Amino acid sequence: MKIVVAYQWAPDPQEATVGESGTVDFSRAKPAMSDYDATAIEVGRAVASAAGASLVGVTVGGASVAQPVATKAALSRGLDEVVVVSDPAFESAGTLPVATVLAQVVQGLGDVALVIAGDTSIDNGARLLPPVLGALLGWPVLTDVQTLQFDGTAATAARTLPEGVQTLSLTGPAVIAVSADSAKPKAPGMKDVLAAGKKPVTVKSAADVGGAPAPEGVVRSTAKPSGPARKGIKIDTTDPAAAAAELLSALRAAGALS
């Protein structure tokens, strides 16, 4: 039995720059393991170990995802093996082409009980990949999962939603999108990195997974969100108690506090 973690080797947002017009420039950002997906691997490791399943990482991207530094970074976090679809055609590919390839790889692996992913991507943050992947596989999708247990047959997932916590049990394969606070990934140690160097890596090209990427939507423009206009209230902080009182009344006046 296999549990798959879909992960992203993506430009590090810490190195992205935001232009005055609100455009985000990732061109100078070096790729790294997405923080959300490091969390997904941590959850996957615990679940796979408990169920006696093997944990397979799958990623899709350009040339950089197949470099040893990328595969080792993923494997050292506890995956048993990785399948990497690396092709210039998939450089910064969007949700649909990536999900299409992931679905193909998952079907090709066989005996996959769960696909776990971070519930958002670190670059675009569209939160679309898990639902699209679930739709393509014809599997149920659970988003916002904060805790996950799996005994090899049935999975129990607790979803943290605005209304409260919803706990579900399911049997049969599913796509699970875990929230950022579902685990605290720890930095891999030297022994983890050493072990990573010995684990299997399968590299596939676009041709191996059905050729050219699926079509995707065209981005017409990007702009920064137009939040509410700032009121420009300045509070004098020389007297902290007075400043706190003034802040409270300003928040009440704005309806932020009742």
Next chain:
Amino acid sequence: MADEPDFDVIVIGAGVAGTVTAYLLAQQGLSVVLIERGEAPGSKNFSGGIMYCTAMKSVFPNFLDEAPVERLIDRNEIVFLNADSWVGIDYGDRRLAKAGTAVTVLRAHVDAWLAEQAEAAGAMVMPGVKVDALLKEGSRIVGVKAGEDELRARVVVAADGVNSFIARDAGLRPKPATDQQALGVKALFKLDRAVIEDRFGLDGNRGVAYSLVGDCSQGVGGGGFVYTNKETLSVGLVLRLDDLVKKGKRSTDVFDHFLEHPLVDAMVRGGELIEYGSHLVNEGGEKMMGQIVFDGLVLVGDASGLTLNTGLTVRGMDLATGAAIAAAKGIAEAIAKGDTSATGLAAYKRELDASFVGQDMHTYAKAPHFLENERMYGQYGQLMADVLHEVFCLDTTPRKHLLPTARGVLKQSGIKLTRLGKDGMEGVRAL
């Protein structure tokens, strides 16, 4: 030995010295792990940016064609800066480009390339791991500790840079004196390639390196530099720590002042600041090297104090390469003989002393003392500008010959002729 070691050699730090040592040892079939605290080799590096690359070419004959270097330096500008004047020497030489002895580099690119070469040769590259301490058995270093994990090796190579906490924390190396270290402040400005080539008169992949002294450091011992990369300029200052403290200046203020100087402003104008930071730099010269071979441990590169500032050239990467070559030879010999004690590893020091590294460190042993001369950072630049001012500022007052002009300027400056002569002789001897 109780346990069979995990590796023949553990190298700490994937800079120039570490990657080249790892590459050369892996090439000889030894098992090598190269541990780097940054997420990727080069990501933590803050080097200024000129690599004198002849030694590197002896390791990688195709270095200039294959490595991601920036520009081939065939013009060197040495400039004395005063508040509103400057006097410089512009030395351009096509022979330099032909020989290919100096290139500008951005270490995030070059270190990554070097680590790839080490990996291709069979070394295991382990980024994102910070070594916490050396493992010791008696006086012998037997491995490293990071987090909960320990790794053992026959030889550990400390290539962990200027602070070398690894050697210092193990009590093997003293904390450097403040007059042996300087603070390097560097900014990277992005400009269009065409703008850089027009502004500096460069063609193709050629580049220019400015060494500036005087008002750029506001009288603090040290100097400034401007190096041309492909699409960026590396602009920085190196300020001697003790003098910075003594003069009560803040490095950020001195750096802002430097950027505002009319000569520097004309070079960086319109550039987008994309990186800014500071780092310690060794300035102690030969005196600073001290012991670099221990039982089971050798120090290479900045960690071994190998930096040379001659005022005209600032060298570190070439010395690191030379040290790596010597260390790889010494380590391979020691492992082959089965003696990796300090005695067994002594061949490294012998190789190093005999190489250009040891010889140049010795030749320039007096440079640090000479460069502590206050007059270098103020009076002499002003003196030169004042002489030239008398020559060029033709305001219809009658001129004098050059010699009396110079004498007059010197007299006004308050510097004695004997002092000037003595400094001149010291300079010629030290540099």
